[in-house]
Structure formats: structure tokens, C-alpha cells
Amino acid sequence: MIVYEHGRWRSRLGRWRKRLFSILLPHLTPRRAVNLAACEMARMLRLSHVPARPCQLYVEVSSSCQLRCPGCLAYAPGWERRLMDMETFQAALDAFAPWLVNVELYGWGEPFLNRDIFRMIKVCKTKKLFTRTSTNGNAMQRGDAKRLVDSGLDQLNVSLDGATQETYARYRRGGSLATALAALADIVEAKHRAGAKHPFIEWQFIVSRHNYGEIDAVRRLAREIGVDILRLDLPFSLTHIDEADDPQAVERWLAEDPRYRLWAGAGSPGGHAFPGACGYLWTALQVNVHGRVNLCPNRLGSMHVLSDPVTPDGPSVNALWNMPFFLQARRHFERHPRLAPEGTHPCAACREFRQPWKETASGTRQRGTGVRSDG
Ligand code: SF4
Numbered sequence: 001m002i003v004y005e006h007g008r009w010r011s012r013l014g015r016w017r018k019r020l021f022s023i024l025l026p027h028l029t030p031r032r033a034v035n036l037a038a039c040e041m042a043r044m045l046r047l048s049h050v051p052a053r054p055c056q057l058y059v060e061v062s063s064s065c066q067l068r069c070p071g072c073l074a075y076a077p078g079w080e081r082r083l084m085d086m087e088t089f090q091a092a093l094d095a096f097a098p099w100l101v102n103v104e105l106y107g108w109g110e111p112f113l114n115r116d117i118f119r120m121i122k123v124c125k126t127k128k129l130f131t132r133t134s135t136n137g138n139a140m141q142r143g144d145a146k147r148l149v150d151s152g153l154d155q156l157n158v159s160l161d162g163a164t165q166e167t168y169a170r171y172r173r174g175g176s177l178a179t180a181l182a183a184l185a186d187i188v189e190a191k192h193r194a195g196a197k198h199p200f201i202e203w204q205f206i207v208s209r210h211n212y213g214e215i216d217a218v219r220r221l222a223r224e225i226g227v228d229i230l231r232l233d234l235p236f237s238l239t240h241i242d243e244a245d246d247p248q249a250v251e252r253w254l255a256e257d258p259r260y261r262l263w264a265g266a267g268s269p270g271g272h273a274f275p276g277a278c279g280y281l282w283t284a285l286q287v288n289v290h291g292r293v294n295l296c297p298n299r300l301g302s303m304h305v306l307s308d309p310v311t312p313d314g315p316s317v318n319a320l321w322n323m324p325f326f327l328q329a330r331r332h333f334e335r336h337p338r339l340a341p342e343g344t345h346p347c348a349a350c351r352e353f354r355q356p357w358k359e360t361a362s363g364t365r366q367r368g369t370g371v372r373s374d375g
Contacts, residue, residue: 043282131152333353337360
């Protein structure tokens with residue numbers, strides 16, 4: 001079992017080696033390889049117009065969830081909860097698949113509430129795409145473990161942030177640790193029974209102040225169950241929906257270990273969590289539960305719907321990905337900006353990635369306080 005610990009290069013190496021062999025090599029066609037290279041080149045040069053198509057697609061197969069995790073949009077008041085239908089899914093996939101390397105079948109919601117998930121995975125596999133989904137493990141039904149293995153899924157992430165029910169339910173409100181652990185063990189067993197190599201099973205443990213002390217217990221549990229990787233990861237948002245007005249909330253949730261405190265740097269005006277540019281803008285696209293393109297799968301980006309439902313005979317994929325909204329988004333990451341990006345754009349309020357213009361005098365002067373907070 002690989003243990004991926006944030007900030008440790010050895011665990012990163014192990015993870016990337018697995019990714020390289022499982023994602024790239026078996027799924028690349030000449031067209032996908034050229035497209036991937038063009039995306040990476042555009043990202044390195046930080047071009048606003050990308051002369052390629054997205055190589056990763058995030059598909060929100062469900063925007064509904066049975067839990068109430070406070071950092072998740074599916075729990076936010078007014079959030080529309082529904083399931084993607086097969087027709088919408090097929091249309092989006094047909095439009096993007098020739099250039100994709102991988103498909104991520106999740107958004108803000110629990111994918112296994114959508115009982116078409118197994119058919120969707122099979123469609124992705126017939127198009128020879130690396131396919132991953134993610135679950136809280138509370139929506140699995142009898143027989144799902146076998147269905148999942150039979151579907152050909154490449155990777156399954158299971159979010160489980162505790163070794164005791166009390167700790168687990170601090171964040172996964174309304175969830176049952178016993179149910180999630182049983183689901184995880186069932187999938188590992190079904191995989192072994194079938195003699196299958198896939199799905200690669202990742203236990204995702206989001207490290208917070210309240211569960212930091214359970215990391216050793218979780219390591220032992222993960223080994224006993226037989227998962228392939230335990231990923232000790234960062235929280236995925238700076239503030240929680242029901243604590244957005246409380247400045248102390250971030251400190252209550254962040255662990256004291258500096259490796260899990262990257263979000264603390266994003267609290268200051270112009271601050272950010274990660275030092276690089278936003279990778280989504282040069283490699284990925286998100287299609288929401290209605291089949292429409294969103295800015296990105298991040299909490300802020302998911303609220304910006306940019307197109308009508310995608311169909312193979314609609315606007316070309318290249319045109320969708322290079323619409324003015326995306327060009328403007330990419331300009332926030334120019335390495336040496338002389339001026340702040342023009343207009344008001346949601347990316348300006350995003351605190352995930354470093355935006356050099358925010359550190360220049362022109363950025364500060366021109367943007368001022370007219371930027372929305374992403375809390
Ligand atoms: S909102 Fe943030 S994560 Fe989304 S595209 Fe903009 S910079 Fe990237």
C-alpha cells in the first residue's frame with residue numbers, strides 16, 4: 001500500500017508512477033498523445049488560447065447527496081440536487097472523447113445515487129478512457145461491489161476522514177463510518193474474487209485538526225482492508241458553508257501540521273493555497289448535471305455555467321474551450337502581467353492558485369476591493 005502524505009516527495013513519486021502506468025500508457029492514441037502534449041505546452045507557456053482540446057473531462061453525474069458535509073456545495077441552500085440522465089451523458093462524452101485521456105465521474109454530489117453510474121463507466125471504457133469516480137461509501141447497494149469491478153472502472157476514491165464514528169461524522173455529517181468501511185471491504189473482496197487488477201482503490205483521508213490524531217489508526221485500518229493507496233490530503237475549501245461568516249472557523253478546522261495548512265496562506269487578501277497556475281484551465285473541462293460546461297470543478301467555478309447542453313453537433317469543442325470567458329480566465333495567470341486582467345471574472349476571487357497580477361502594484365491598484373470573496 002502506498003501512503004501519500006502531502007509534501008513528502010517519496011509518496012508523490014509512488015503516486016505518479018502508478019498514475020503514469022495506469023492512466024497514460026494504456027489509454028493514449030496518437031491523437032490523444034498530440035493533444036496532451038499541446039495542452040501541456042500551452043500550460044507551460046500560459047497561452048490564453050489553447051490550440052488543443054481538453055484532455056480531462058469532469059462529469060457531474062449527480063449533484064445530489066445524502067450527507068451534509070459542510071465544505072460541499074451539494075449541502076448549500078438553493079443548490080439544485082439532481083441526477084444526470086444517460087442521454088445527456090452520452091452526448092457529452094461523444095463530443096469530447098476523441099481527445100480525452102481520462103474521465104472523472106463526479107462533481108458536487110454522490111455518484112452512486114445515480115444508478116446509471118455502472119452503464120456510464122462501461123460507456124467510458126468502450127471509448128478506452130481512464131475512468132475514475134469518487135464516493136462517500138454510504139450509497140452502495142447489495143451487489144454494487146461486483147457491478148463496479150465488472151464495469152471496468154480504473155480507479156475508485158473513497159472519502160473516509162476518521163477511524164471512529166464520532167470523528168468521521170464531524171465532517172461527513174449524517175454518514176456512517178461502519179457502512180463506508182463495509183463498502184470499501186466489499187469492493188476489495190470483489191476485486192480479489194474476480195482476480196482483477198482494477199479498480200485501483202484509493203482511501204482519501206482529508207486531514208483536519210479533529211482527525212489528525214487518528215492517522216496511525218487509519219493507516220492500520222487501510223492496510224487491514226487492503227486498499228492500494230491511502231491519501232492523506234488537504235481540505236478542499238477554505239471555509240465551510242455554515243461557518244462562512246466566522247473568521248475563526250478556518251483555524252478550528254485546519255490541522256497544526258504545516259503540511260496540511262496550505263489553505264491558511266489563502267486567508268490573506270491576494271493569498272493563495274498552491275504556488276502554481278491553475279491546471280484546470282489548460283487541461284480540463286467540467287460538464288455539469290445538465291450537460292452544460294462549467295468554468296471548472298472547483299467550488300467557485302461550478303457556479304458559473306457557460307454553455308447550453310453539449311452535443312456532438314453543437315459548437316466545436318475547441319470553440320467551447322476557447323470562448324472569451326476561458327481566455328479571460330487564463331490571463332489571470334500570465335507570468336509577468338503589466339496590467340491586471342480586464343473586467344471582473346470569478347477566477348480573480350479564487351484563492352487556490354497563485355495569480356501573479358495580484359502581487360504587482362497594477363493588480364492591487366486596478367482590482368482594489370471590487371472582487372468577490374469565494375467563501
Ligand atoms: S475559479 Fe480557480 S480553480 Fe476555477 S478555473 Fe478559476 S482559477 Fe482555476
